[in-house]
Amino acid sequence: MRILLDTNILIHREANRVINEDIGTLFGWFDNLHYKKCIHPLSLSEIQKHKDGEIVKTIKAKIKNYTLLKTEAPESAEIQAVRDKYDQDENDRIDTSLLKEVFAERVNYLITEDRKIHKKAIDLEISDRVFSIDGFLEKVTAENPALAEYKTLSVRKEYFGNIDVNDRFFDLFRNDYQGFDKWFNSKADETAYICRSDEGKIVAFLYVKVEGKEENYSDIDPIFDKKKRLKIGTFKVISNGYKLGERFLKIIFDNALRNKVDEIYVTLFDNTEEQERLIGLLSDWGFCQYGIKYTPTGDEKIYVKDYKPEPDAEHQKSTYPFVDRDRRYFIVPIYPQYHTELFPDSILNNESADDYVENQPHRNAIQKVYISRSFYKNLIPGDVIVFYRTGGYYRGVVTTIGVVENVTLNIKNESEFVSLCRKRSVFTDEQLSEHWNYNQGNRPFIVNFLYLYSFPRRPNLQSLIEMGVIRDTYSVPRGFEEITKEQFDLILGASETDESFIIN
Numbered sequence: 001m002r003i004l005l006d007t008n009i010l011i012h013r014e015a016n017r018v019i020n021e022d023i024g025t026l027f028g029w030f031d032n033l034h035y036k037k038c039i040h041p042l043s044l045s046e047i048q049k050h051k052d053g054e055i056v057k058t059i060k061a062k063i064k065n066y067t068l069l070k071t072e073a074p075e076s077a078e079i080q081a082v083r084d085k086y087d088q089d090e091n092d093r094i095d096t097s098l099l100k101e102v103f104a105e106r107v108n109y110l111i112t113e114d115r116k117i118h119k120k121a122i123d124l125e126i127s128d129r130v131f132s133i134d135g136f137l138e139k140v141t142a143e144n145p146a147l148a149e150y151k152t153l154s155v156r157k158e159y160f161g162n163i164d165v166n167d168r169f170f171d172l173f174r175n176d177y178q179g180f181d182k183w184f185n186s187k188a189d190e191t192a193y194i195c196r197s198d199e200g201k202i203v204a205f206l207y208v209k210v211e212g213k214e215e216n217y218s219d220i221d222p223i224f225d226k227k228k229r230l231k232i233g234t235f236k237v238i239s240n241g242y243k244l245g246e247r248f249l250k251i252i253f254d255n256a257l258r259n260k261v262d263e264i265y266v267t268l269f270d271n272t273e274e275q276e277r278l279i280g281l282l283s284d285w286g287f288c289q290y291g292i293k294y295t296p297t298g299d300e301k302i303y304v305k306d307y308k309p310e311p312d313a314e315h316q317k318s319t320y321p322f323v324d325r326d327r328r329y330f331i332v333p334i335y336p337q338y339h340t341e342l343f344p345d346s347i348l349n350n351e352s353a354d355d356y357v358e359n360q361p362h363r364n365a366i367q368k369v370y371i372s373r374s375f376y377k378n379l380i381p382g383d384v385i386v387f388y389r390t391g392g393y394y395r396g397v398v399t400t401i402g403v404v405e406n407v408t409l410n411i412k413n414e415s416e417f418v419s420l421c422r423k424r425s426v427f428t429d430e431q432l433s434e435h436w437n438y439n440q441g442n443r444p445f446i447v448n449f450l451y452l453y454s455f456p457r458r459p460n461l462q463s464l465i466e467m468g469v470i471r472d473t474y475s476v477p478r479g480f481e482e483i484t485k486e487q488f489d490l491i492l493g494a495s496e497t498d499e500s501f502i503i504n
Helices: 007-015 020-033 041-048 053-065 077-086 090-103 115-123 133-143 168-176 180-186 244-258 273-284 336-342 414-421 429-437 461-467 485-494
Strands: 002-005 036-039 109-111 155-159 191-196 202-211 229-237 263-268 288-295 298-306 329-334 367-372 384-389 397-408 445-454 481-483
Touching (some): 002 090, 007 041, 036 041, 041 090, 077 090, 077 115, 090 109, 168 202, 191 244, 229 273, 244 263
Parallel strands (some): 002 109
Antiparallel strands (some): 329 481, 384 397
16 A cells, blocks of 8 residues: 655655644554555655755655655646636645646545645545545544544533643644643633543643623723623644544534634644644635734634624535525434444434544544435435434433435445445444445435534424424334424423524
8 A cells, every 4th residue: 555645744754843643643543554654756856945954955865765756657637627716826736736646546545634735635526536634544443443542422511620731732722832831731620621632641622611791802902892702711632533532512502602602713833744734624614714913922713714604505604504495304213233333412412422432433423414215315415313222112212413414315335335434434444344235226425514412302203292392103214204394393392402402
């Protein structure tokens, strides 16, 4: 297996410019799986021009640890089209040349944090072979669970005073913010969300704070209007393949919904690859650059997410978790053995939380996959799904709401099916293969959806029949079955749902 590394991945690895759990974990997987780490000759020329002479010297000394590509793949009409569309300078042209090796199948995968390269890969229809660090870690973790470094990754609330501020996890904050340790210790009796590996290492940390309309924003330009806000005070997730970034975003959004804020905001520097990656994650979920905050150590960028938006069915992530009440509603079954795997927040009272710690990508992800052979297939973005956990008259319950992002119907073959499902499905590759081949006359299709909400109370089948949502025990959903807006409202009322995420 030949893995081509973008120039910046190589620079950050050898220059040790980011917290080494990110790049270090990636290279650890390369070694465990005996993958060849490849460098494009153009990357070498790019490194030679780097302004830091020590980086150039270090990489030259370690070049023997990599496989240098000895030839370049030929140009093609598809590659030229990408060049014409995107390339504006020499760096852009080098990036496209790296993609050319993947397109020509001279290497198996390319790993890069460059978002423009990922856009080019989509145009070339090779996005399934071009990965970010976290995306690649997610892939190999799902494919090789026995080799995964982190076996237990549960998110917990913990007092600042019980967390070691000297842990190297906080070095980035210490470097960026004068007096970080003093600030951290002043929060001793406040709580943060924290995730540790089974070895006790901190791998994710989140602190949020609700701010009222009279908060002083004199150090922000332009000054905020008077609104109730949720501030993301401290947020860091080490890339490890477990979708912890999405897990922690869900916690942020839940806090914002619970406290009924108007906006969420975060201030951060963009000096490192890690910080740029966080900005990319936030941007994907609707955060937009607003202005700057003046600090003694430099100017931070401010990113804001409107928490009173107009729902957008075509861009669900940007207005997540809000949905338009004027949509179609469907109820769909999910078997007990898969339910809590996919929806750990919807765990039932008779299930053990210890069995569902967040140690699989699909458990942490907001974006999820549902595999179906439903007779009804014509779902569209924005359709609202109510998931019914099967179990009979008393134990069958509705537990969870999701919203459709898109549907994939015409899947070419088993390989494409497995690739599309792998990261966000509860199934192993072997189980996905069984699903694909179960009935060759009726291949499964894929519903990509966003997990929105877990019901506080779960109406059972008996209640659903009494409310008129389901006609009788013989009419339980066997695929996607549409329900009326009035039936959906009955479910919301019986489940004691906080309806503030549903916009009239």
